[in-house]
Amino acid sequence: GQNIDQPTEMTATEGAIVQINCTYQTSGFNGLFWYQQHAGEAPTFLSYNVLDGLEEKGRFSSFLSRSKGYSYLLLKELQMKDSASYLCAFNTVRRALTFGSGTRLQVQP
C-alpha cells in the first residue's frame, strides 16, 4: 500500500533552524515534493527531490533517501512568516500526488 507520515505540529524560535521529517511507503515512487500552505490559502511549491541527496534553495533545503523512504525539509534563519503547514507528497506512476497530513509549524519570537 501507500503511506506517508509527518509530525502533526512543531514549534521553533525565530532565527533558529528546524527540520521537518517525512517518511513514506509506496511501490511506484517518482519523486517527492514539499509544499507550504498558510492558513486559509492554497499550497505553494517549495522543492522537489527525485534522486538521493540534498537540494538547497535559499533558506530552504530538502533531503531524500529513497532506500529509507525518508525525506526532510530544513528551514534556516526562521522568520515569523514561515509559520505555516508544510506538506510532503510523493509522486506515483499515475502522476497523482499522495500527500501527508501536513506539519503545522509555529515560529515564536
Place this chain on the structure above:
Amino acid sequence: NAGVTQTPKFQVLKTGQSMTLQCAQDMNHEYMSWYRQDPGMGLRLIHYSVGAGITDQGEVPNGYNVSRSTTEDFPLRLLSAAPSQTSVYFCASSYSARERSKPQHFGDGTRLSIL
C-alpha cells in the same frame, strides 16, 4: 497571469442538492486534478485528467463526477450533496503528466458546507 481559477470561493448547500465547482487554468497545462482537504487528513485526490477527454478516479471519487471537454476547464460535480462532503476543495494543474518534476499549481480553493 490568472493561473488556476476556482469558483465559487464559498458555497453552502443542503443535503441532496447538486452543484458544480468550476476550475479553469490559462497555462495550457495538460494535467489537472481535484483534491479535498479535511482537518488532520491532508489533501486527498478525488479525480484527475491527463488531457482533454481523459479522466480517471483518484483516492476518494465516490459522489463526484468530472469531465474534461477542453484543456482549460475541469469542473467537479457533486451529484447529491452529503454532510460528509463538507470540505475545502482544491483544483490543481501541471504542465504534463510526463514532466514529473514539474510542480502542481493550486487554485485558491472552494470552501463547501453541506447542511
